[in-house]
Amino acid sequence: MGEAGAETTISAAPDGRAAETVGVPLVPQREALRIEGLARFYGEREALAGVSLSLKEGQTLVVFGPNGAGKTTLLRVLATLLRPHSGSVRIFEHSLPEDAWRVRGRIGLLGHEPLLYRELTARENLRFHARLHGVQEPRVRELLGAVGLDGRADEPLRTLSRGMVQRVAVARAVLHDPWLLLLDEPRANLDPAAIELVDPLIGAASRRTRAISSHDPGGGLAVADVVLGLRDGRPMLLRAAADVDPGEIAELYR
């Protein structure tokens, strides 16, 4: 994860064992995500229907699909921002929506919006989120350094470029050391240098359980353990990444 010396205390995982820390290998058998028959409606339109999958801790799920397929909806349901209308969703054994409050502090979301206040500085924004999550100050400093924004941490976000704001958003997403990372097209707005910079935090090197929505078949497949293809809210494709070839993903967009 590359974040040595994190001073936050990380409390125990649901089964009593310590959650992942630097260098400690993950227990591969624990189930991070189990979704069965998830459906979510917008009025009478189906935003998601019949989605089922399971993901182990440390694995990466990549979701493909054209715009409007339900990728963002799926991520928002997993983030506990949207309730499932039917079916079941379990995150680290906790079932949504009843136990959503238990997992809320364990999930990091990097969506289309940075979820930051433009008039506040990077440092003030991160401090605000840190306080909401019960995270201590040194972690804020550490992350500002990790995303390379030490020098501009005290200027209002509206003076920063979109790429820099995205980097602050990355810092916000991992501030509380989440067990599950949800990334909605994370490479949008980031230049290659920045992508490299944030990789230890949100990339494969972070060894976190991740669910990523992506438009890039090649890049997405490269990091995926499990692939889900959505179209109009329905799962068209669900397979281990090794068994999928980019042509099938291109089919989704036809």
Place this chain on the structure above:
Amino acid sequence: MKPAGTPAVLGALLRKELLVELRTLQSVPGMSLFAVSTFVVFHFALNRTSVSGDPAAGVLWVTLLFAAMLGVNRLFVADAEQGGFDGFLLAPVSRTALLVAKALTLLAYLLVLELIAVPAFGLLLLGSPLGQALPDLLGVLVLADIGIAVIGTFVAALAVQTRARDLLGPLLALPLLVPIVIGAARATEPLLYASHPGHPAGRWLLLLGLYDLVFGLIAYAVFDFLLED
């Protein structure tokens, strides 16, 4: 991670609100300027140099109320536009902390507004000096402000995610604020006489207090449903 305690969360939210307001100055100066301008307009509309008693109480409270509406309209806008709701909703904190924090923020705005508007009122429109009546007036202001803050926050949360938010906010708020106007204006009236300013009658203070309490409880109970999805 130790889960953040409610005072810490409230503190974080309030700090954020104050910082944003100080940087953008989008609420308090507008509200205050509006109030002072309205007093001037009333001078011409009423065609008098001074008012006292009931008309004075009426002018003061109507003006304060409409200035408050300006603040209400802006209360959640920064959050709705900059994704602040999601950021808050992802945190392991009680949703009603947002209600309390926003209501306290609006209360603070109202108190600052009155700090400017009430002396302006005394100067521009009131026939009598306010000196003696000040402590009583302060009490009435605070009681009424609590009610306006709670109702304002509730209505703002309801209206901000709709299409016609600037219109719906005041439309929803004004009927709900009628009991407060009744209580506040009737309580203030005896304070605005040149000769022998009196004291507010207890029943109006009771009305204000009870209404604040009951509405506060209702808002507390339903607020969660406004934020979730």
Place this chain on the structure above:
Amino acid sequence: MIPTPTPASRPPGLRTLSIATVVAFCVAYGLVFFYAPIEAEEGFLQKIFYLHVPLAIVTLCGFVLGGLMAIMHLRTRDRNWDLRSYVTIHMSLIFGVGTLITGSIWARGSWGHWWVWSEPTLVSFLIIMLLYATYQPLRFAIEDPERQARYASVFAITAGAFVPLNYAAVNLSTAYLHPRVLGSSSNLPPSMALTLLVALVAIALLFATLCSYELTAKRTRMLLRSRSRILGFQGSGTTERRPDAARETPVPTSAPARAGVHAR
């Protein structure tokens, strides 16, 4: 999630309700015209009292009932409750307009003014109507149907609680200034009280009947819509869509099951 009725032909009791309403009306207004005494001061016009007061009572009860149904909606997440709440409040708004009009006519007949501020009931009624007048604009300003239902319920609960609070506040403010001009019902002679009671029953039944009709109509329309959507597709289990149905939302083959699950 979407309220759909059981495919029964007509809800039992709608016919009974209608008949009961007609009967009650005949009895009530028969009493009004032939039994209740003509009031000494106000004359024949006073009879509008038997329309105005029941309308007012039923309206206010309707608003509070709408609030209670909204509580059920938030607790059970069953959109049927939201539908009921909407219809109840909608009907109460209509009855409320009737109340204001009849009240105005009565005021005009009794004291020569179309409006009197000194009657707290009328005044608090006006405020409540102004509040509930925002109910529909609020609903239609929210596009997401689920959020619309939820916000409407929050509003209905708050406004329902506001009804008694507002009445108390307005009462307080006018009681010390003017004497009540419309006498309270406790001073009514028995014949008038009886007539009033029967009229109240009739108006309440009318309210219930009209609400039932509106509910049934809405549910039927929804059922029709979902059925016609299903019929717009033929035998497809794939994502293949017919060109003319391209703008239709894709229909799950499990739609009937969904309708069944969510039917009461």
